[in-house]
Amino acid sequence: MKLCDLCGKSEATVKVSQLDKDGKVTEISICAECARQRGFTEVEKLKANVAEIITELKNRIDEGDSKLICQTCGLSYAEFKKQGRLGCADCYVSFHDQLVPLIRRIHDAVQHVGRTASGGRKQAQQKMNAHRLRQALSGAIQDEDYEKAAALRDQLKRTEEE
Amino acid sequence: MNQNDATVGRWLAANGPEADVVLSTRVRLARNVAEVPFTHRATPADHEQTIEVARWALADSGYMDSGKFLEGDELAEPQGQYLIERHLASPDFVASKAKRGFYVSNDETTSLMVNEEDHLRFQVLASGLDFPEAFTAAAALDEKLEGQLQYAFSPEFGFLTACPTNLGTGMRASVLVHLPALVITREIEKVLRGALHIGLAVRGLYGEGSETKGNFFQISNQKTVGQTEWEIIETIADISRQVITYERKAREYLMKKLRVEVEDKVFRSLGLLKGARVLSSDEAINLIAGLRLGVALGIVNEVNLEQVTRLMVLVRPANLQAMLGEKLSAAERDERRATFVRETLVHQ
Ligand SMILES: [Zn+2]
Ligand SMILES: [Zn+2]
Numbered sequence: 001m002k003l004c005d006l007c008g009k010s011e012a013t014v015k016v017s018q019l020d021k022d023g024k025v026t027e028i029s030i031c032a033e034c035a036r037q038r039g040f041t042e043v044e045k046l047k048a049n050v051a052e053i054i055t056e057l058k059n060r061i062d063e064g065d066s067k068l069i070c071q072t073c074g075l076s077y078a079e080f081k082k083q084g085r086l087g088c089a090d091c092y093v094s095f096h097d098q099l100v101p102l103i104r105r106i107h108d109a110v111q112h113v114g115r116t117a118s119g120g121r122k123q124a125q126q127k128m129n130a131h132r133l134r135q136a137l138s139g140a141i142q143d144e145d146y147e148k149a150a151a152l153r154d155q156l157k158r159t160e161e162e
Numbered sequence: 163m164n165q166n167d168a169t170v171g172r173w174l175a176a177n178g179p180e181a182d183v184v185l186s187t188r189v190r191l192a193r194n195v196a197e198v199p200f201t202h203r204a205t206p207a208d209h210e211q212t213i214e215v216a217r218w219a220l221a222d223s224g225y226m227d228s229g230k231f232l233e234g235d236e237l238a239e240p241q242g243q244y245l246i247e248r249h250l251a252s253p254d255f256v257a258s259k260a261k262r263g264f265y266v267s268n269d270e271t272t273s274l275m276v277n278e279e280d281h282l283r284f285q286v287l288a289s290g291l292d293f294p295e296a297f298t299a300a301a302a303l304d305e306k307l308e309g310q311l312q313y314a315f316s317p318e319f320g321f322l323t324a325c326p327t328n329l330g331t332g333m334r335a336s337v338l339v340h341l342p343a344l345v346i347t348r349e350i351e352k353v354l355r356g357a358l359h360i361g362l363a364v365r366g367l368y369g370e371g372s373e374t375k376g377n378f379f380q381i382s383n384q385k386t387v388g389q390t391e392w393e394i395i396e397t398i399a400d401i402s403r404q405v406i407t408y409e410r411k412a413r414e415y416l417m418k419k420l421r422v423e424v425e426d427k428v429f430r431s432l433g434l435l436k437g438a439r440v441l442s443s444d445e446a447i448n449l450i451a452g453l454r455l456g457v458a459l460g461i462v463n464e465v466n467l468e469q470v471t472r473l474m475v476l477v478r479p480a481n482l483q484a485m486l487g488e489k490l491s492a493a494e495r496d497e498r499r500a501t502f503v504r505e506t507l508v509h510q
Contacts, residue, residue: 073199085324087203089314103326109388112320112330117313
């Protein structure tokens, strides 16, 4: 535990820059009380905000949390609470009712406004798949594996028609 | 961005709006590809596929013509550290064990990380206070990418991210400001508290948890849900304009009341930079920051803002070694850094 550079008594939790007599700026670590006396409280409070919410999550894992599981990726709500990260996009559906109050605490809002996704066209995925198939196809032709080549050609046709 | 390279990103040209106080503006967007588990839960095959998809999307939208894509060993150290020092990649990304991909434009204004905490995290950096430039370019890349792949999105929560703290717009907008006069006049907390009060985050130059060096501060949004991108940007820009005004007033005050002390600080910085034979990275940054104040105030005319700003990146360990084309021990670095800085300042 690092002690406060000002009072030397309590644990230092806030870092601030300080100017000494020679105009040199140094970093000091001070305790919450000394920070409060010098008007650093807001800095401390805000820094703690998101971290506090995450710690609180970690410390309050209920029995039901491990039974609540995302069907898509298999992550349990208990695991999310432990690591602070969701497993997949569907977790937002699977844990919807649990996440809404959490999101409100972090952002003071739940409903997204702003840019929206246009649905995307998956072109890159399709092109990439087609490219891979074409590569495999030329490999099969080189290997004179005509059965495989025919199958790949069909697959490629399907991909391009999609 | 290779050996013997003393070039730096265009955003370090110190020619943007309010460049005397604002170093740079950054807009970063987090996006995930639909139907693929988030990075930490995805399989190595998923990681590879996401990298491929990103590479194809970038190539098809023409981004590859003016940049390059790195992956695998190309991202091994010291390259990772080099990218962090240039503000192009995050420490988490560099430290990650997952297979990663990385795009950077030739002018280093646009970069994209594949398989960071989210599948895609891309950013645009602009010189000075310039959200129109940074956001427009980030939004353009966003649209190009979305023309090629499908994002994980919900009408309720917006763009879906691995951590709920990035949800919604998925946007972190930030400005990097140099506030030496506010630190000297002890007004800094009072001024930055204004930003904290309205829910913005303030931290030191080298990222979360690290100490502030050279009185550089980053102001960014914490909340990403419930406000449009431009509302978030306007909030940060408003606070930035206030901070700029306060910093300029404090500089004026210092020049009126404490001119000798300010000049002493500036010329001591210049003197040490020109004369030192051994310079650690931290000491160099602090001295360069002191010199930057002198240049911004017009006390020092022998170097310009761009030269000073460039130095801030080039003196950092991985960049110094890349520029010199040698792998050096810490002691060797401190010596070569001093030589480089001295030569830059004496013969420019
Ligand atoms: Zn104390
Ligand atoms: Zn899931």
